[in-house]
Amino acid sequence: MSLKINKNAAKKGFLIFITPILVAVMQCNKAKNCENVQCTEEYRSIMLHIQYPDGHPVSLDSNKVFWVSENRYLIKQNYNSSYIIVDDGMKKELQNKKEVMRFIGYMEDKIVCERDVLVGADCCHVDYYGTEPLTQTIQY
Numbered sequence: 001m002s003l004k005i006n007k008n009a010a011k012k013g014f015l016i017f018i019t020p021i022l023v024a025v026m027q028c029n030k031a032k033n034c035e036n037v038q039c040t041e042e043y044r045s046i047m048l049h050i051q052y053p054d055g056h057p058v059s060l061d062s063n064k065v066f067w068v069s070e071n072r073y074l075i076k077q078n079y080n081s082s083y084i085i086v087d088d089g090m091k092k093e094l095q096n097k098k099e100v101m102r103f104i105g106y107m108e109d110k111i112v113c114e115r116d117v118l119v120g121a122d123c124c125h126v127d128y129y130g131t132e133p134l135t136q137t138i139q140y
Helices: 007-032 088-094
Strands: 045-052 062-067 072-073 082-087 098-107 110-121 124-130 135-137
Touching: 045 110, 045 124, 062 082, 082 088, 082 098, 082 110, 088 110, 088 124
Parallel strands: 045 135
Antiparallel strands: 045 082, 062 072, 062 098, 098 110, 110 124
């Protein structure tokens, strides 16, 4: 038994197969531009949790977050032993980027914690792109 392939039918089949893929790619490109994207109403933050070796939380005297590529400091609020690196208020600045934010924590005017955190944002929220847990243990 011999199977003959009609070239026109093969082309038509290929177009039927590839068209949905092209449409999906075009929609994906629109999403990167954030046109007509539906976002959740939640407000997200990327936070670094500081703790002692025994797991108890650390309350730093002060801290700074330095945006490395922009060569500037960010002003962020703190919550006990959880320190905000970035939040959704920066999503437009971080959209479709991966940026290093350097967290520096102080106790008694000495640096007790220094850590780089890789962050970015999609159309809706900031994201953490690092591989290490967002918990830092300090010896003090």
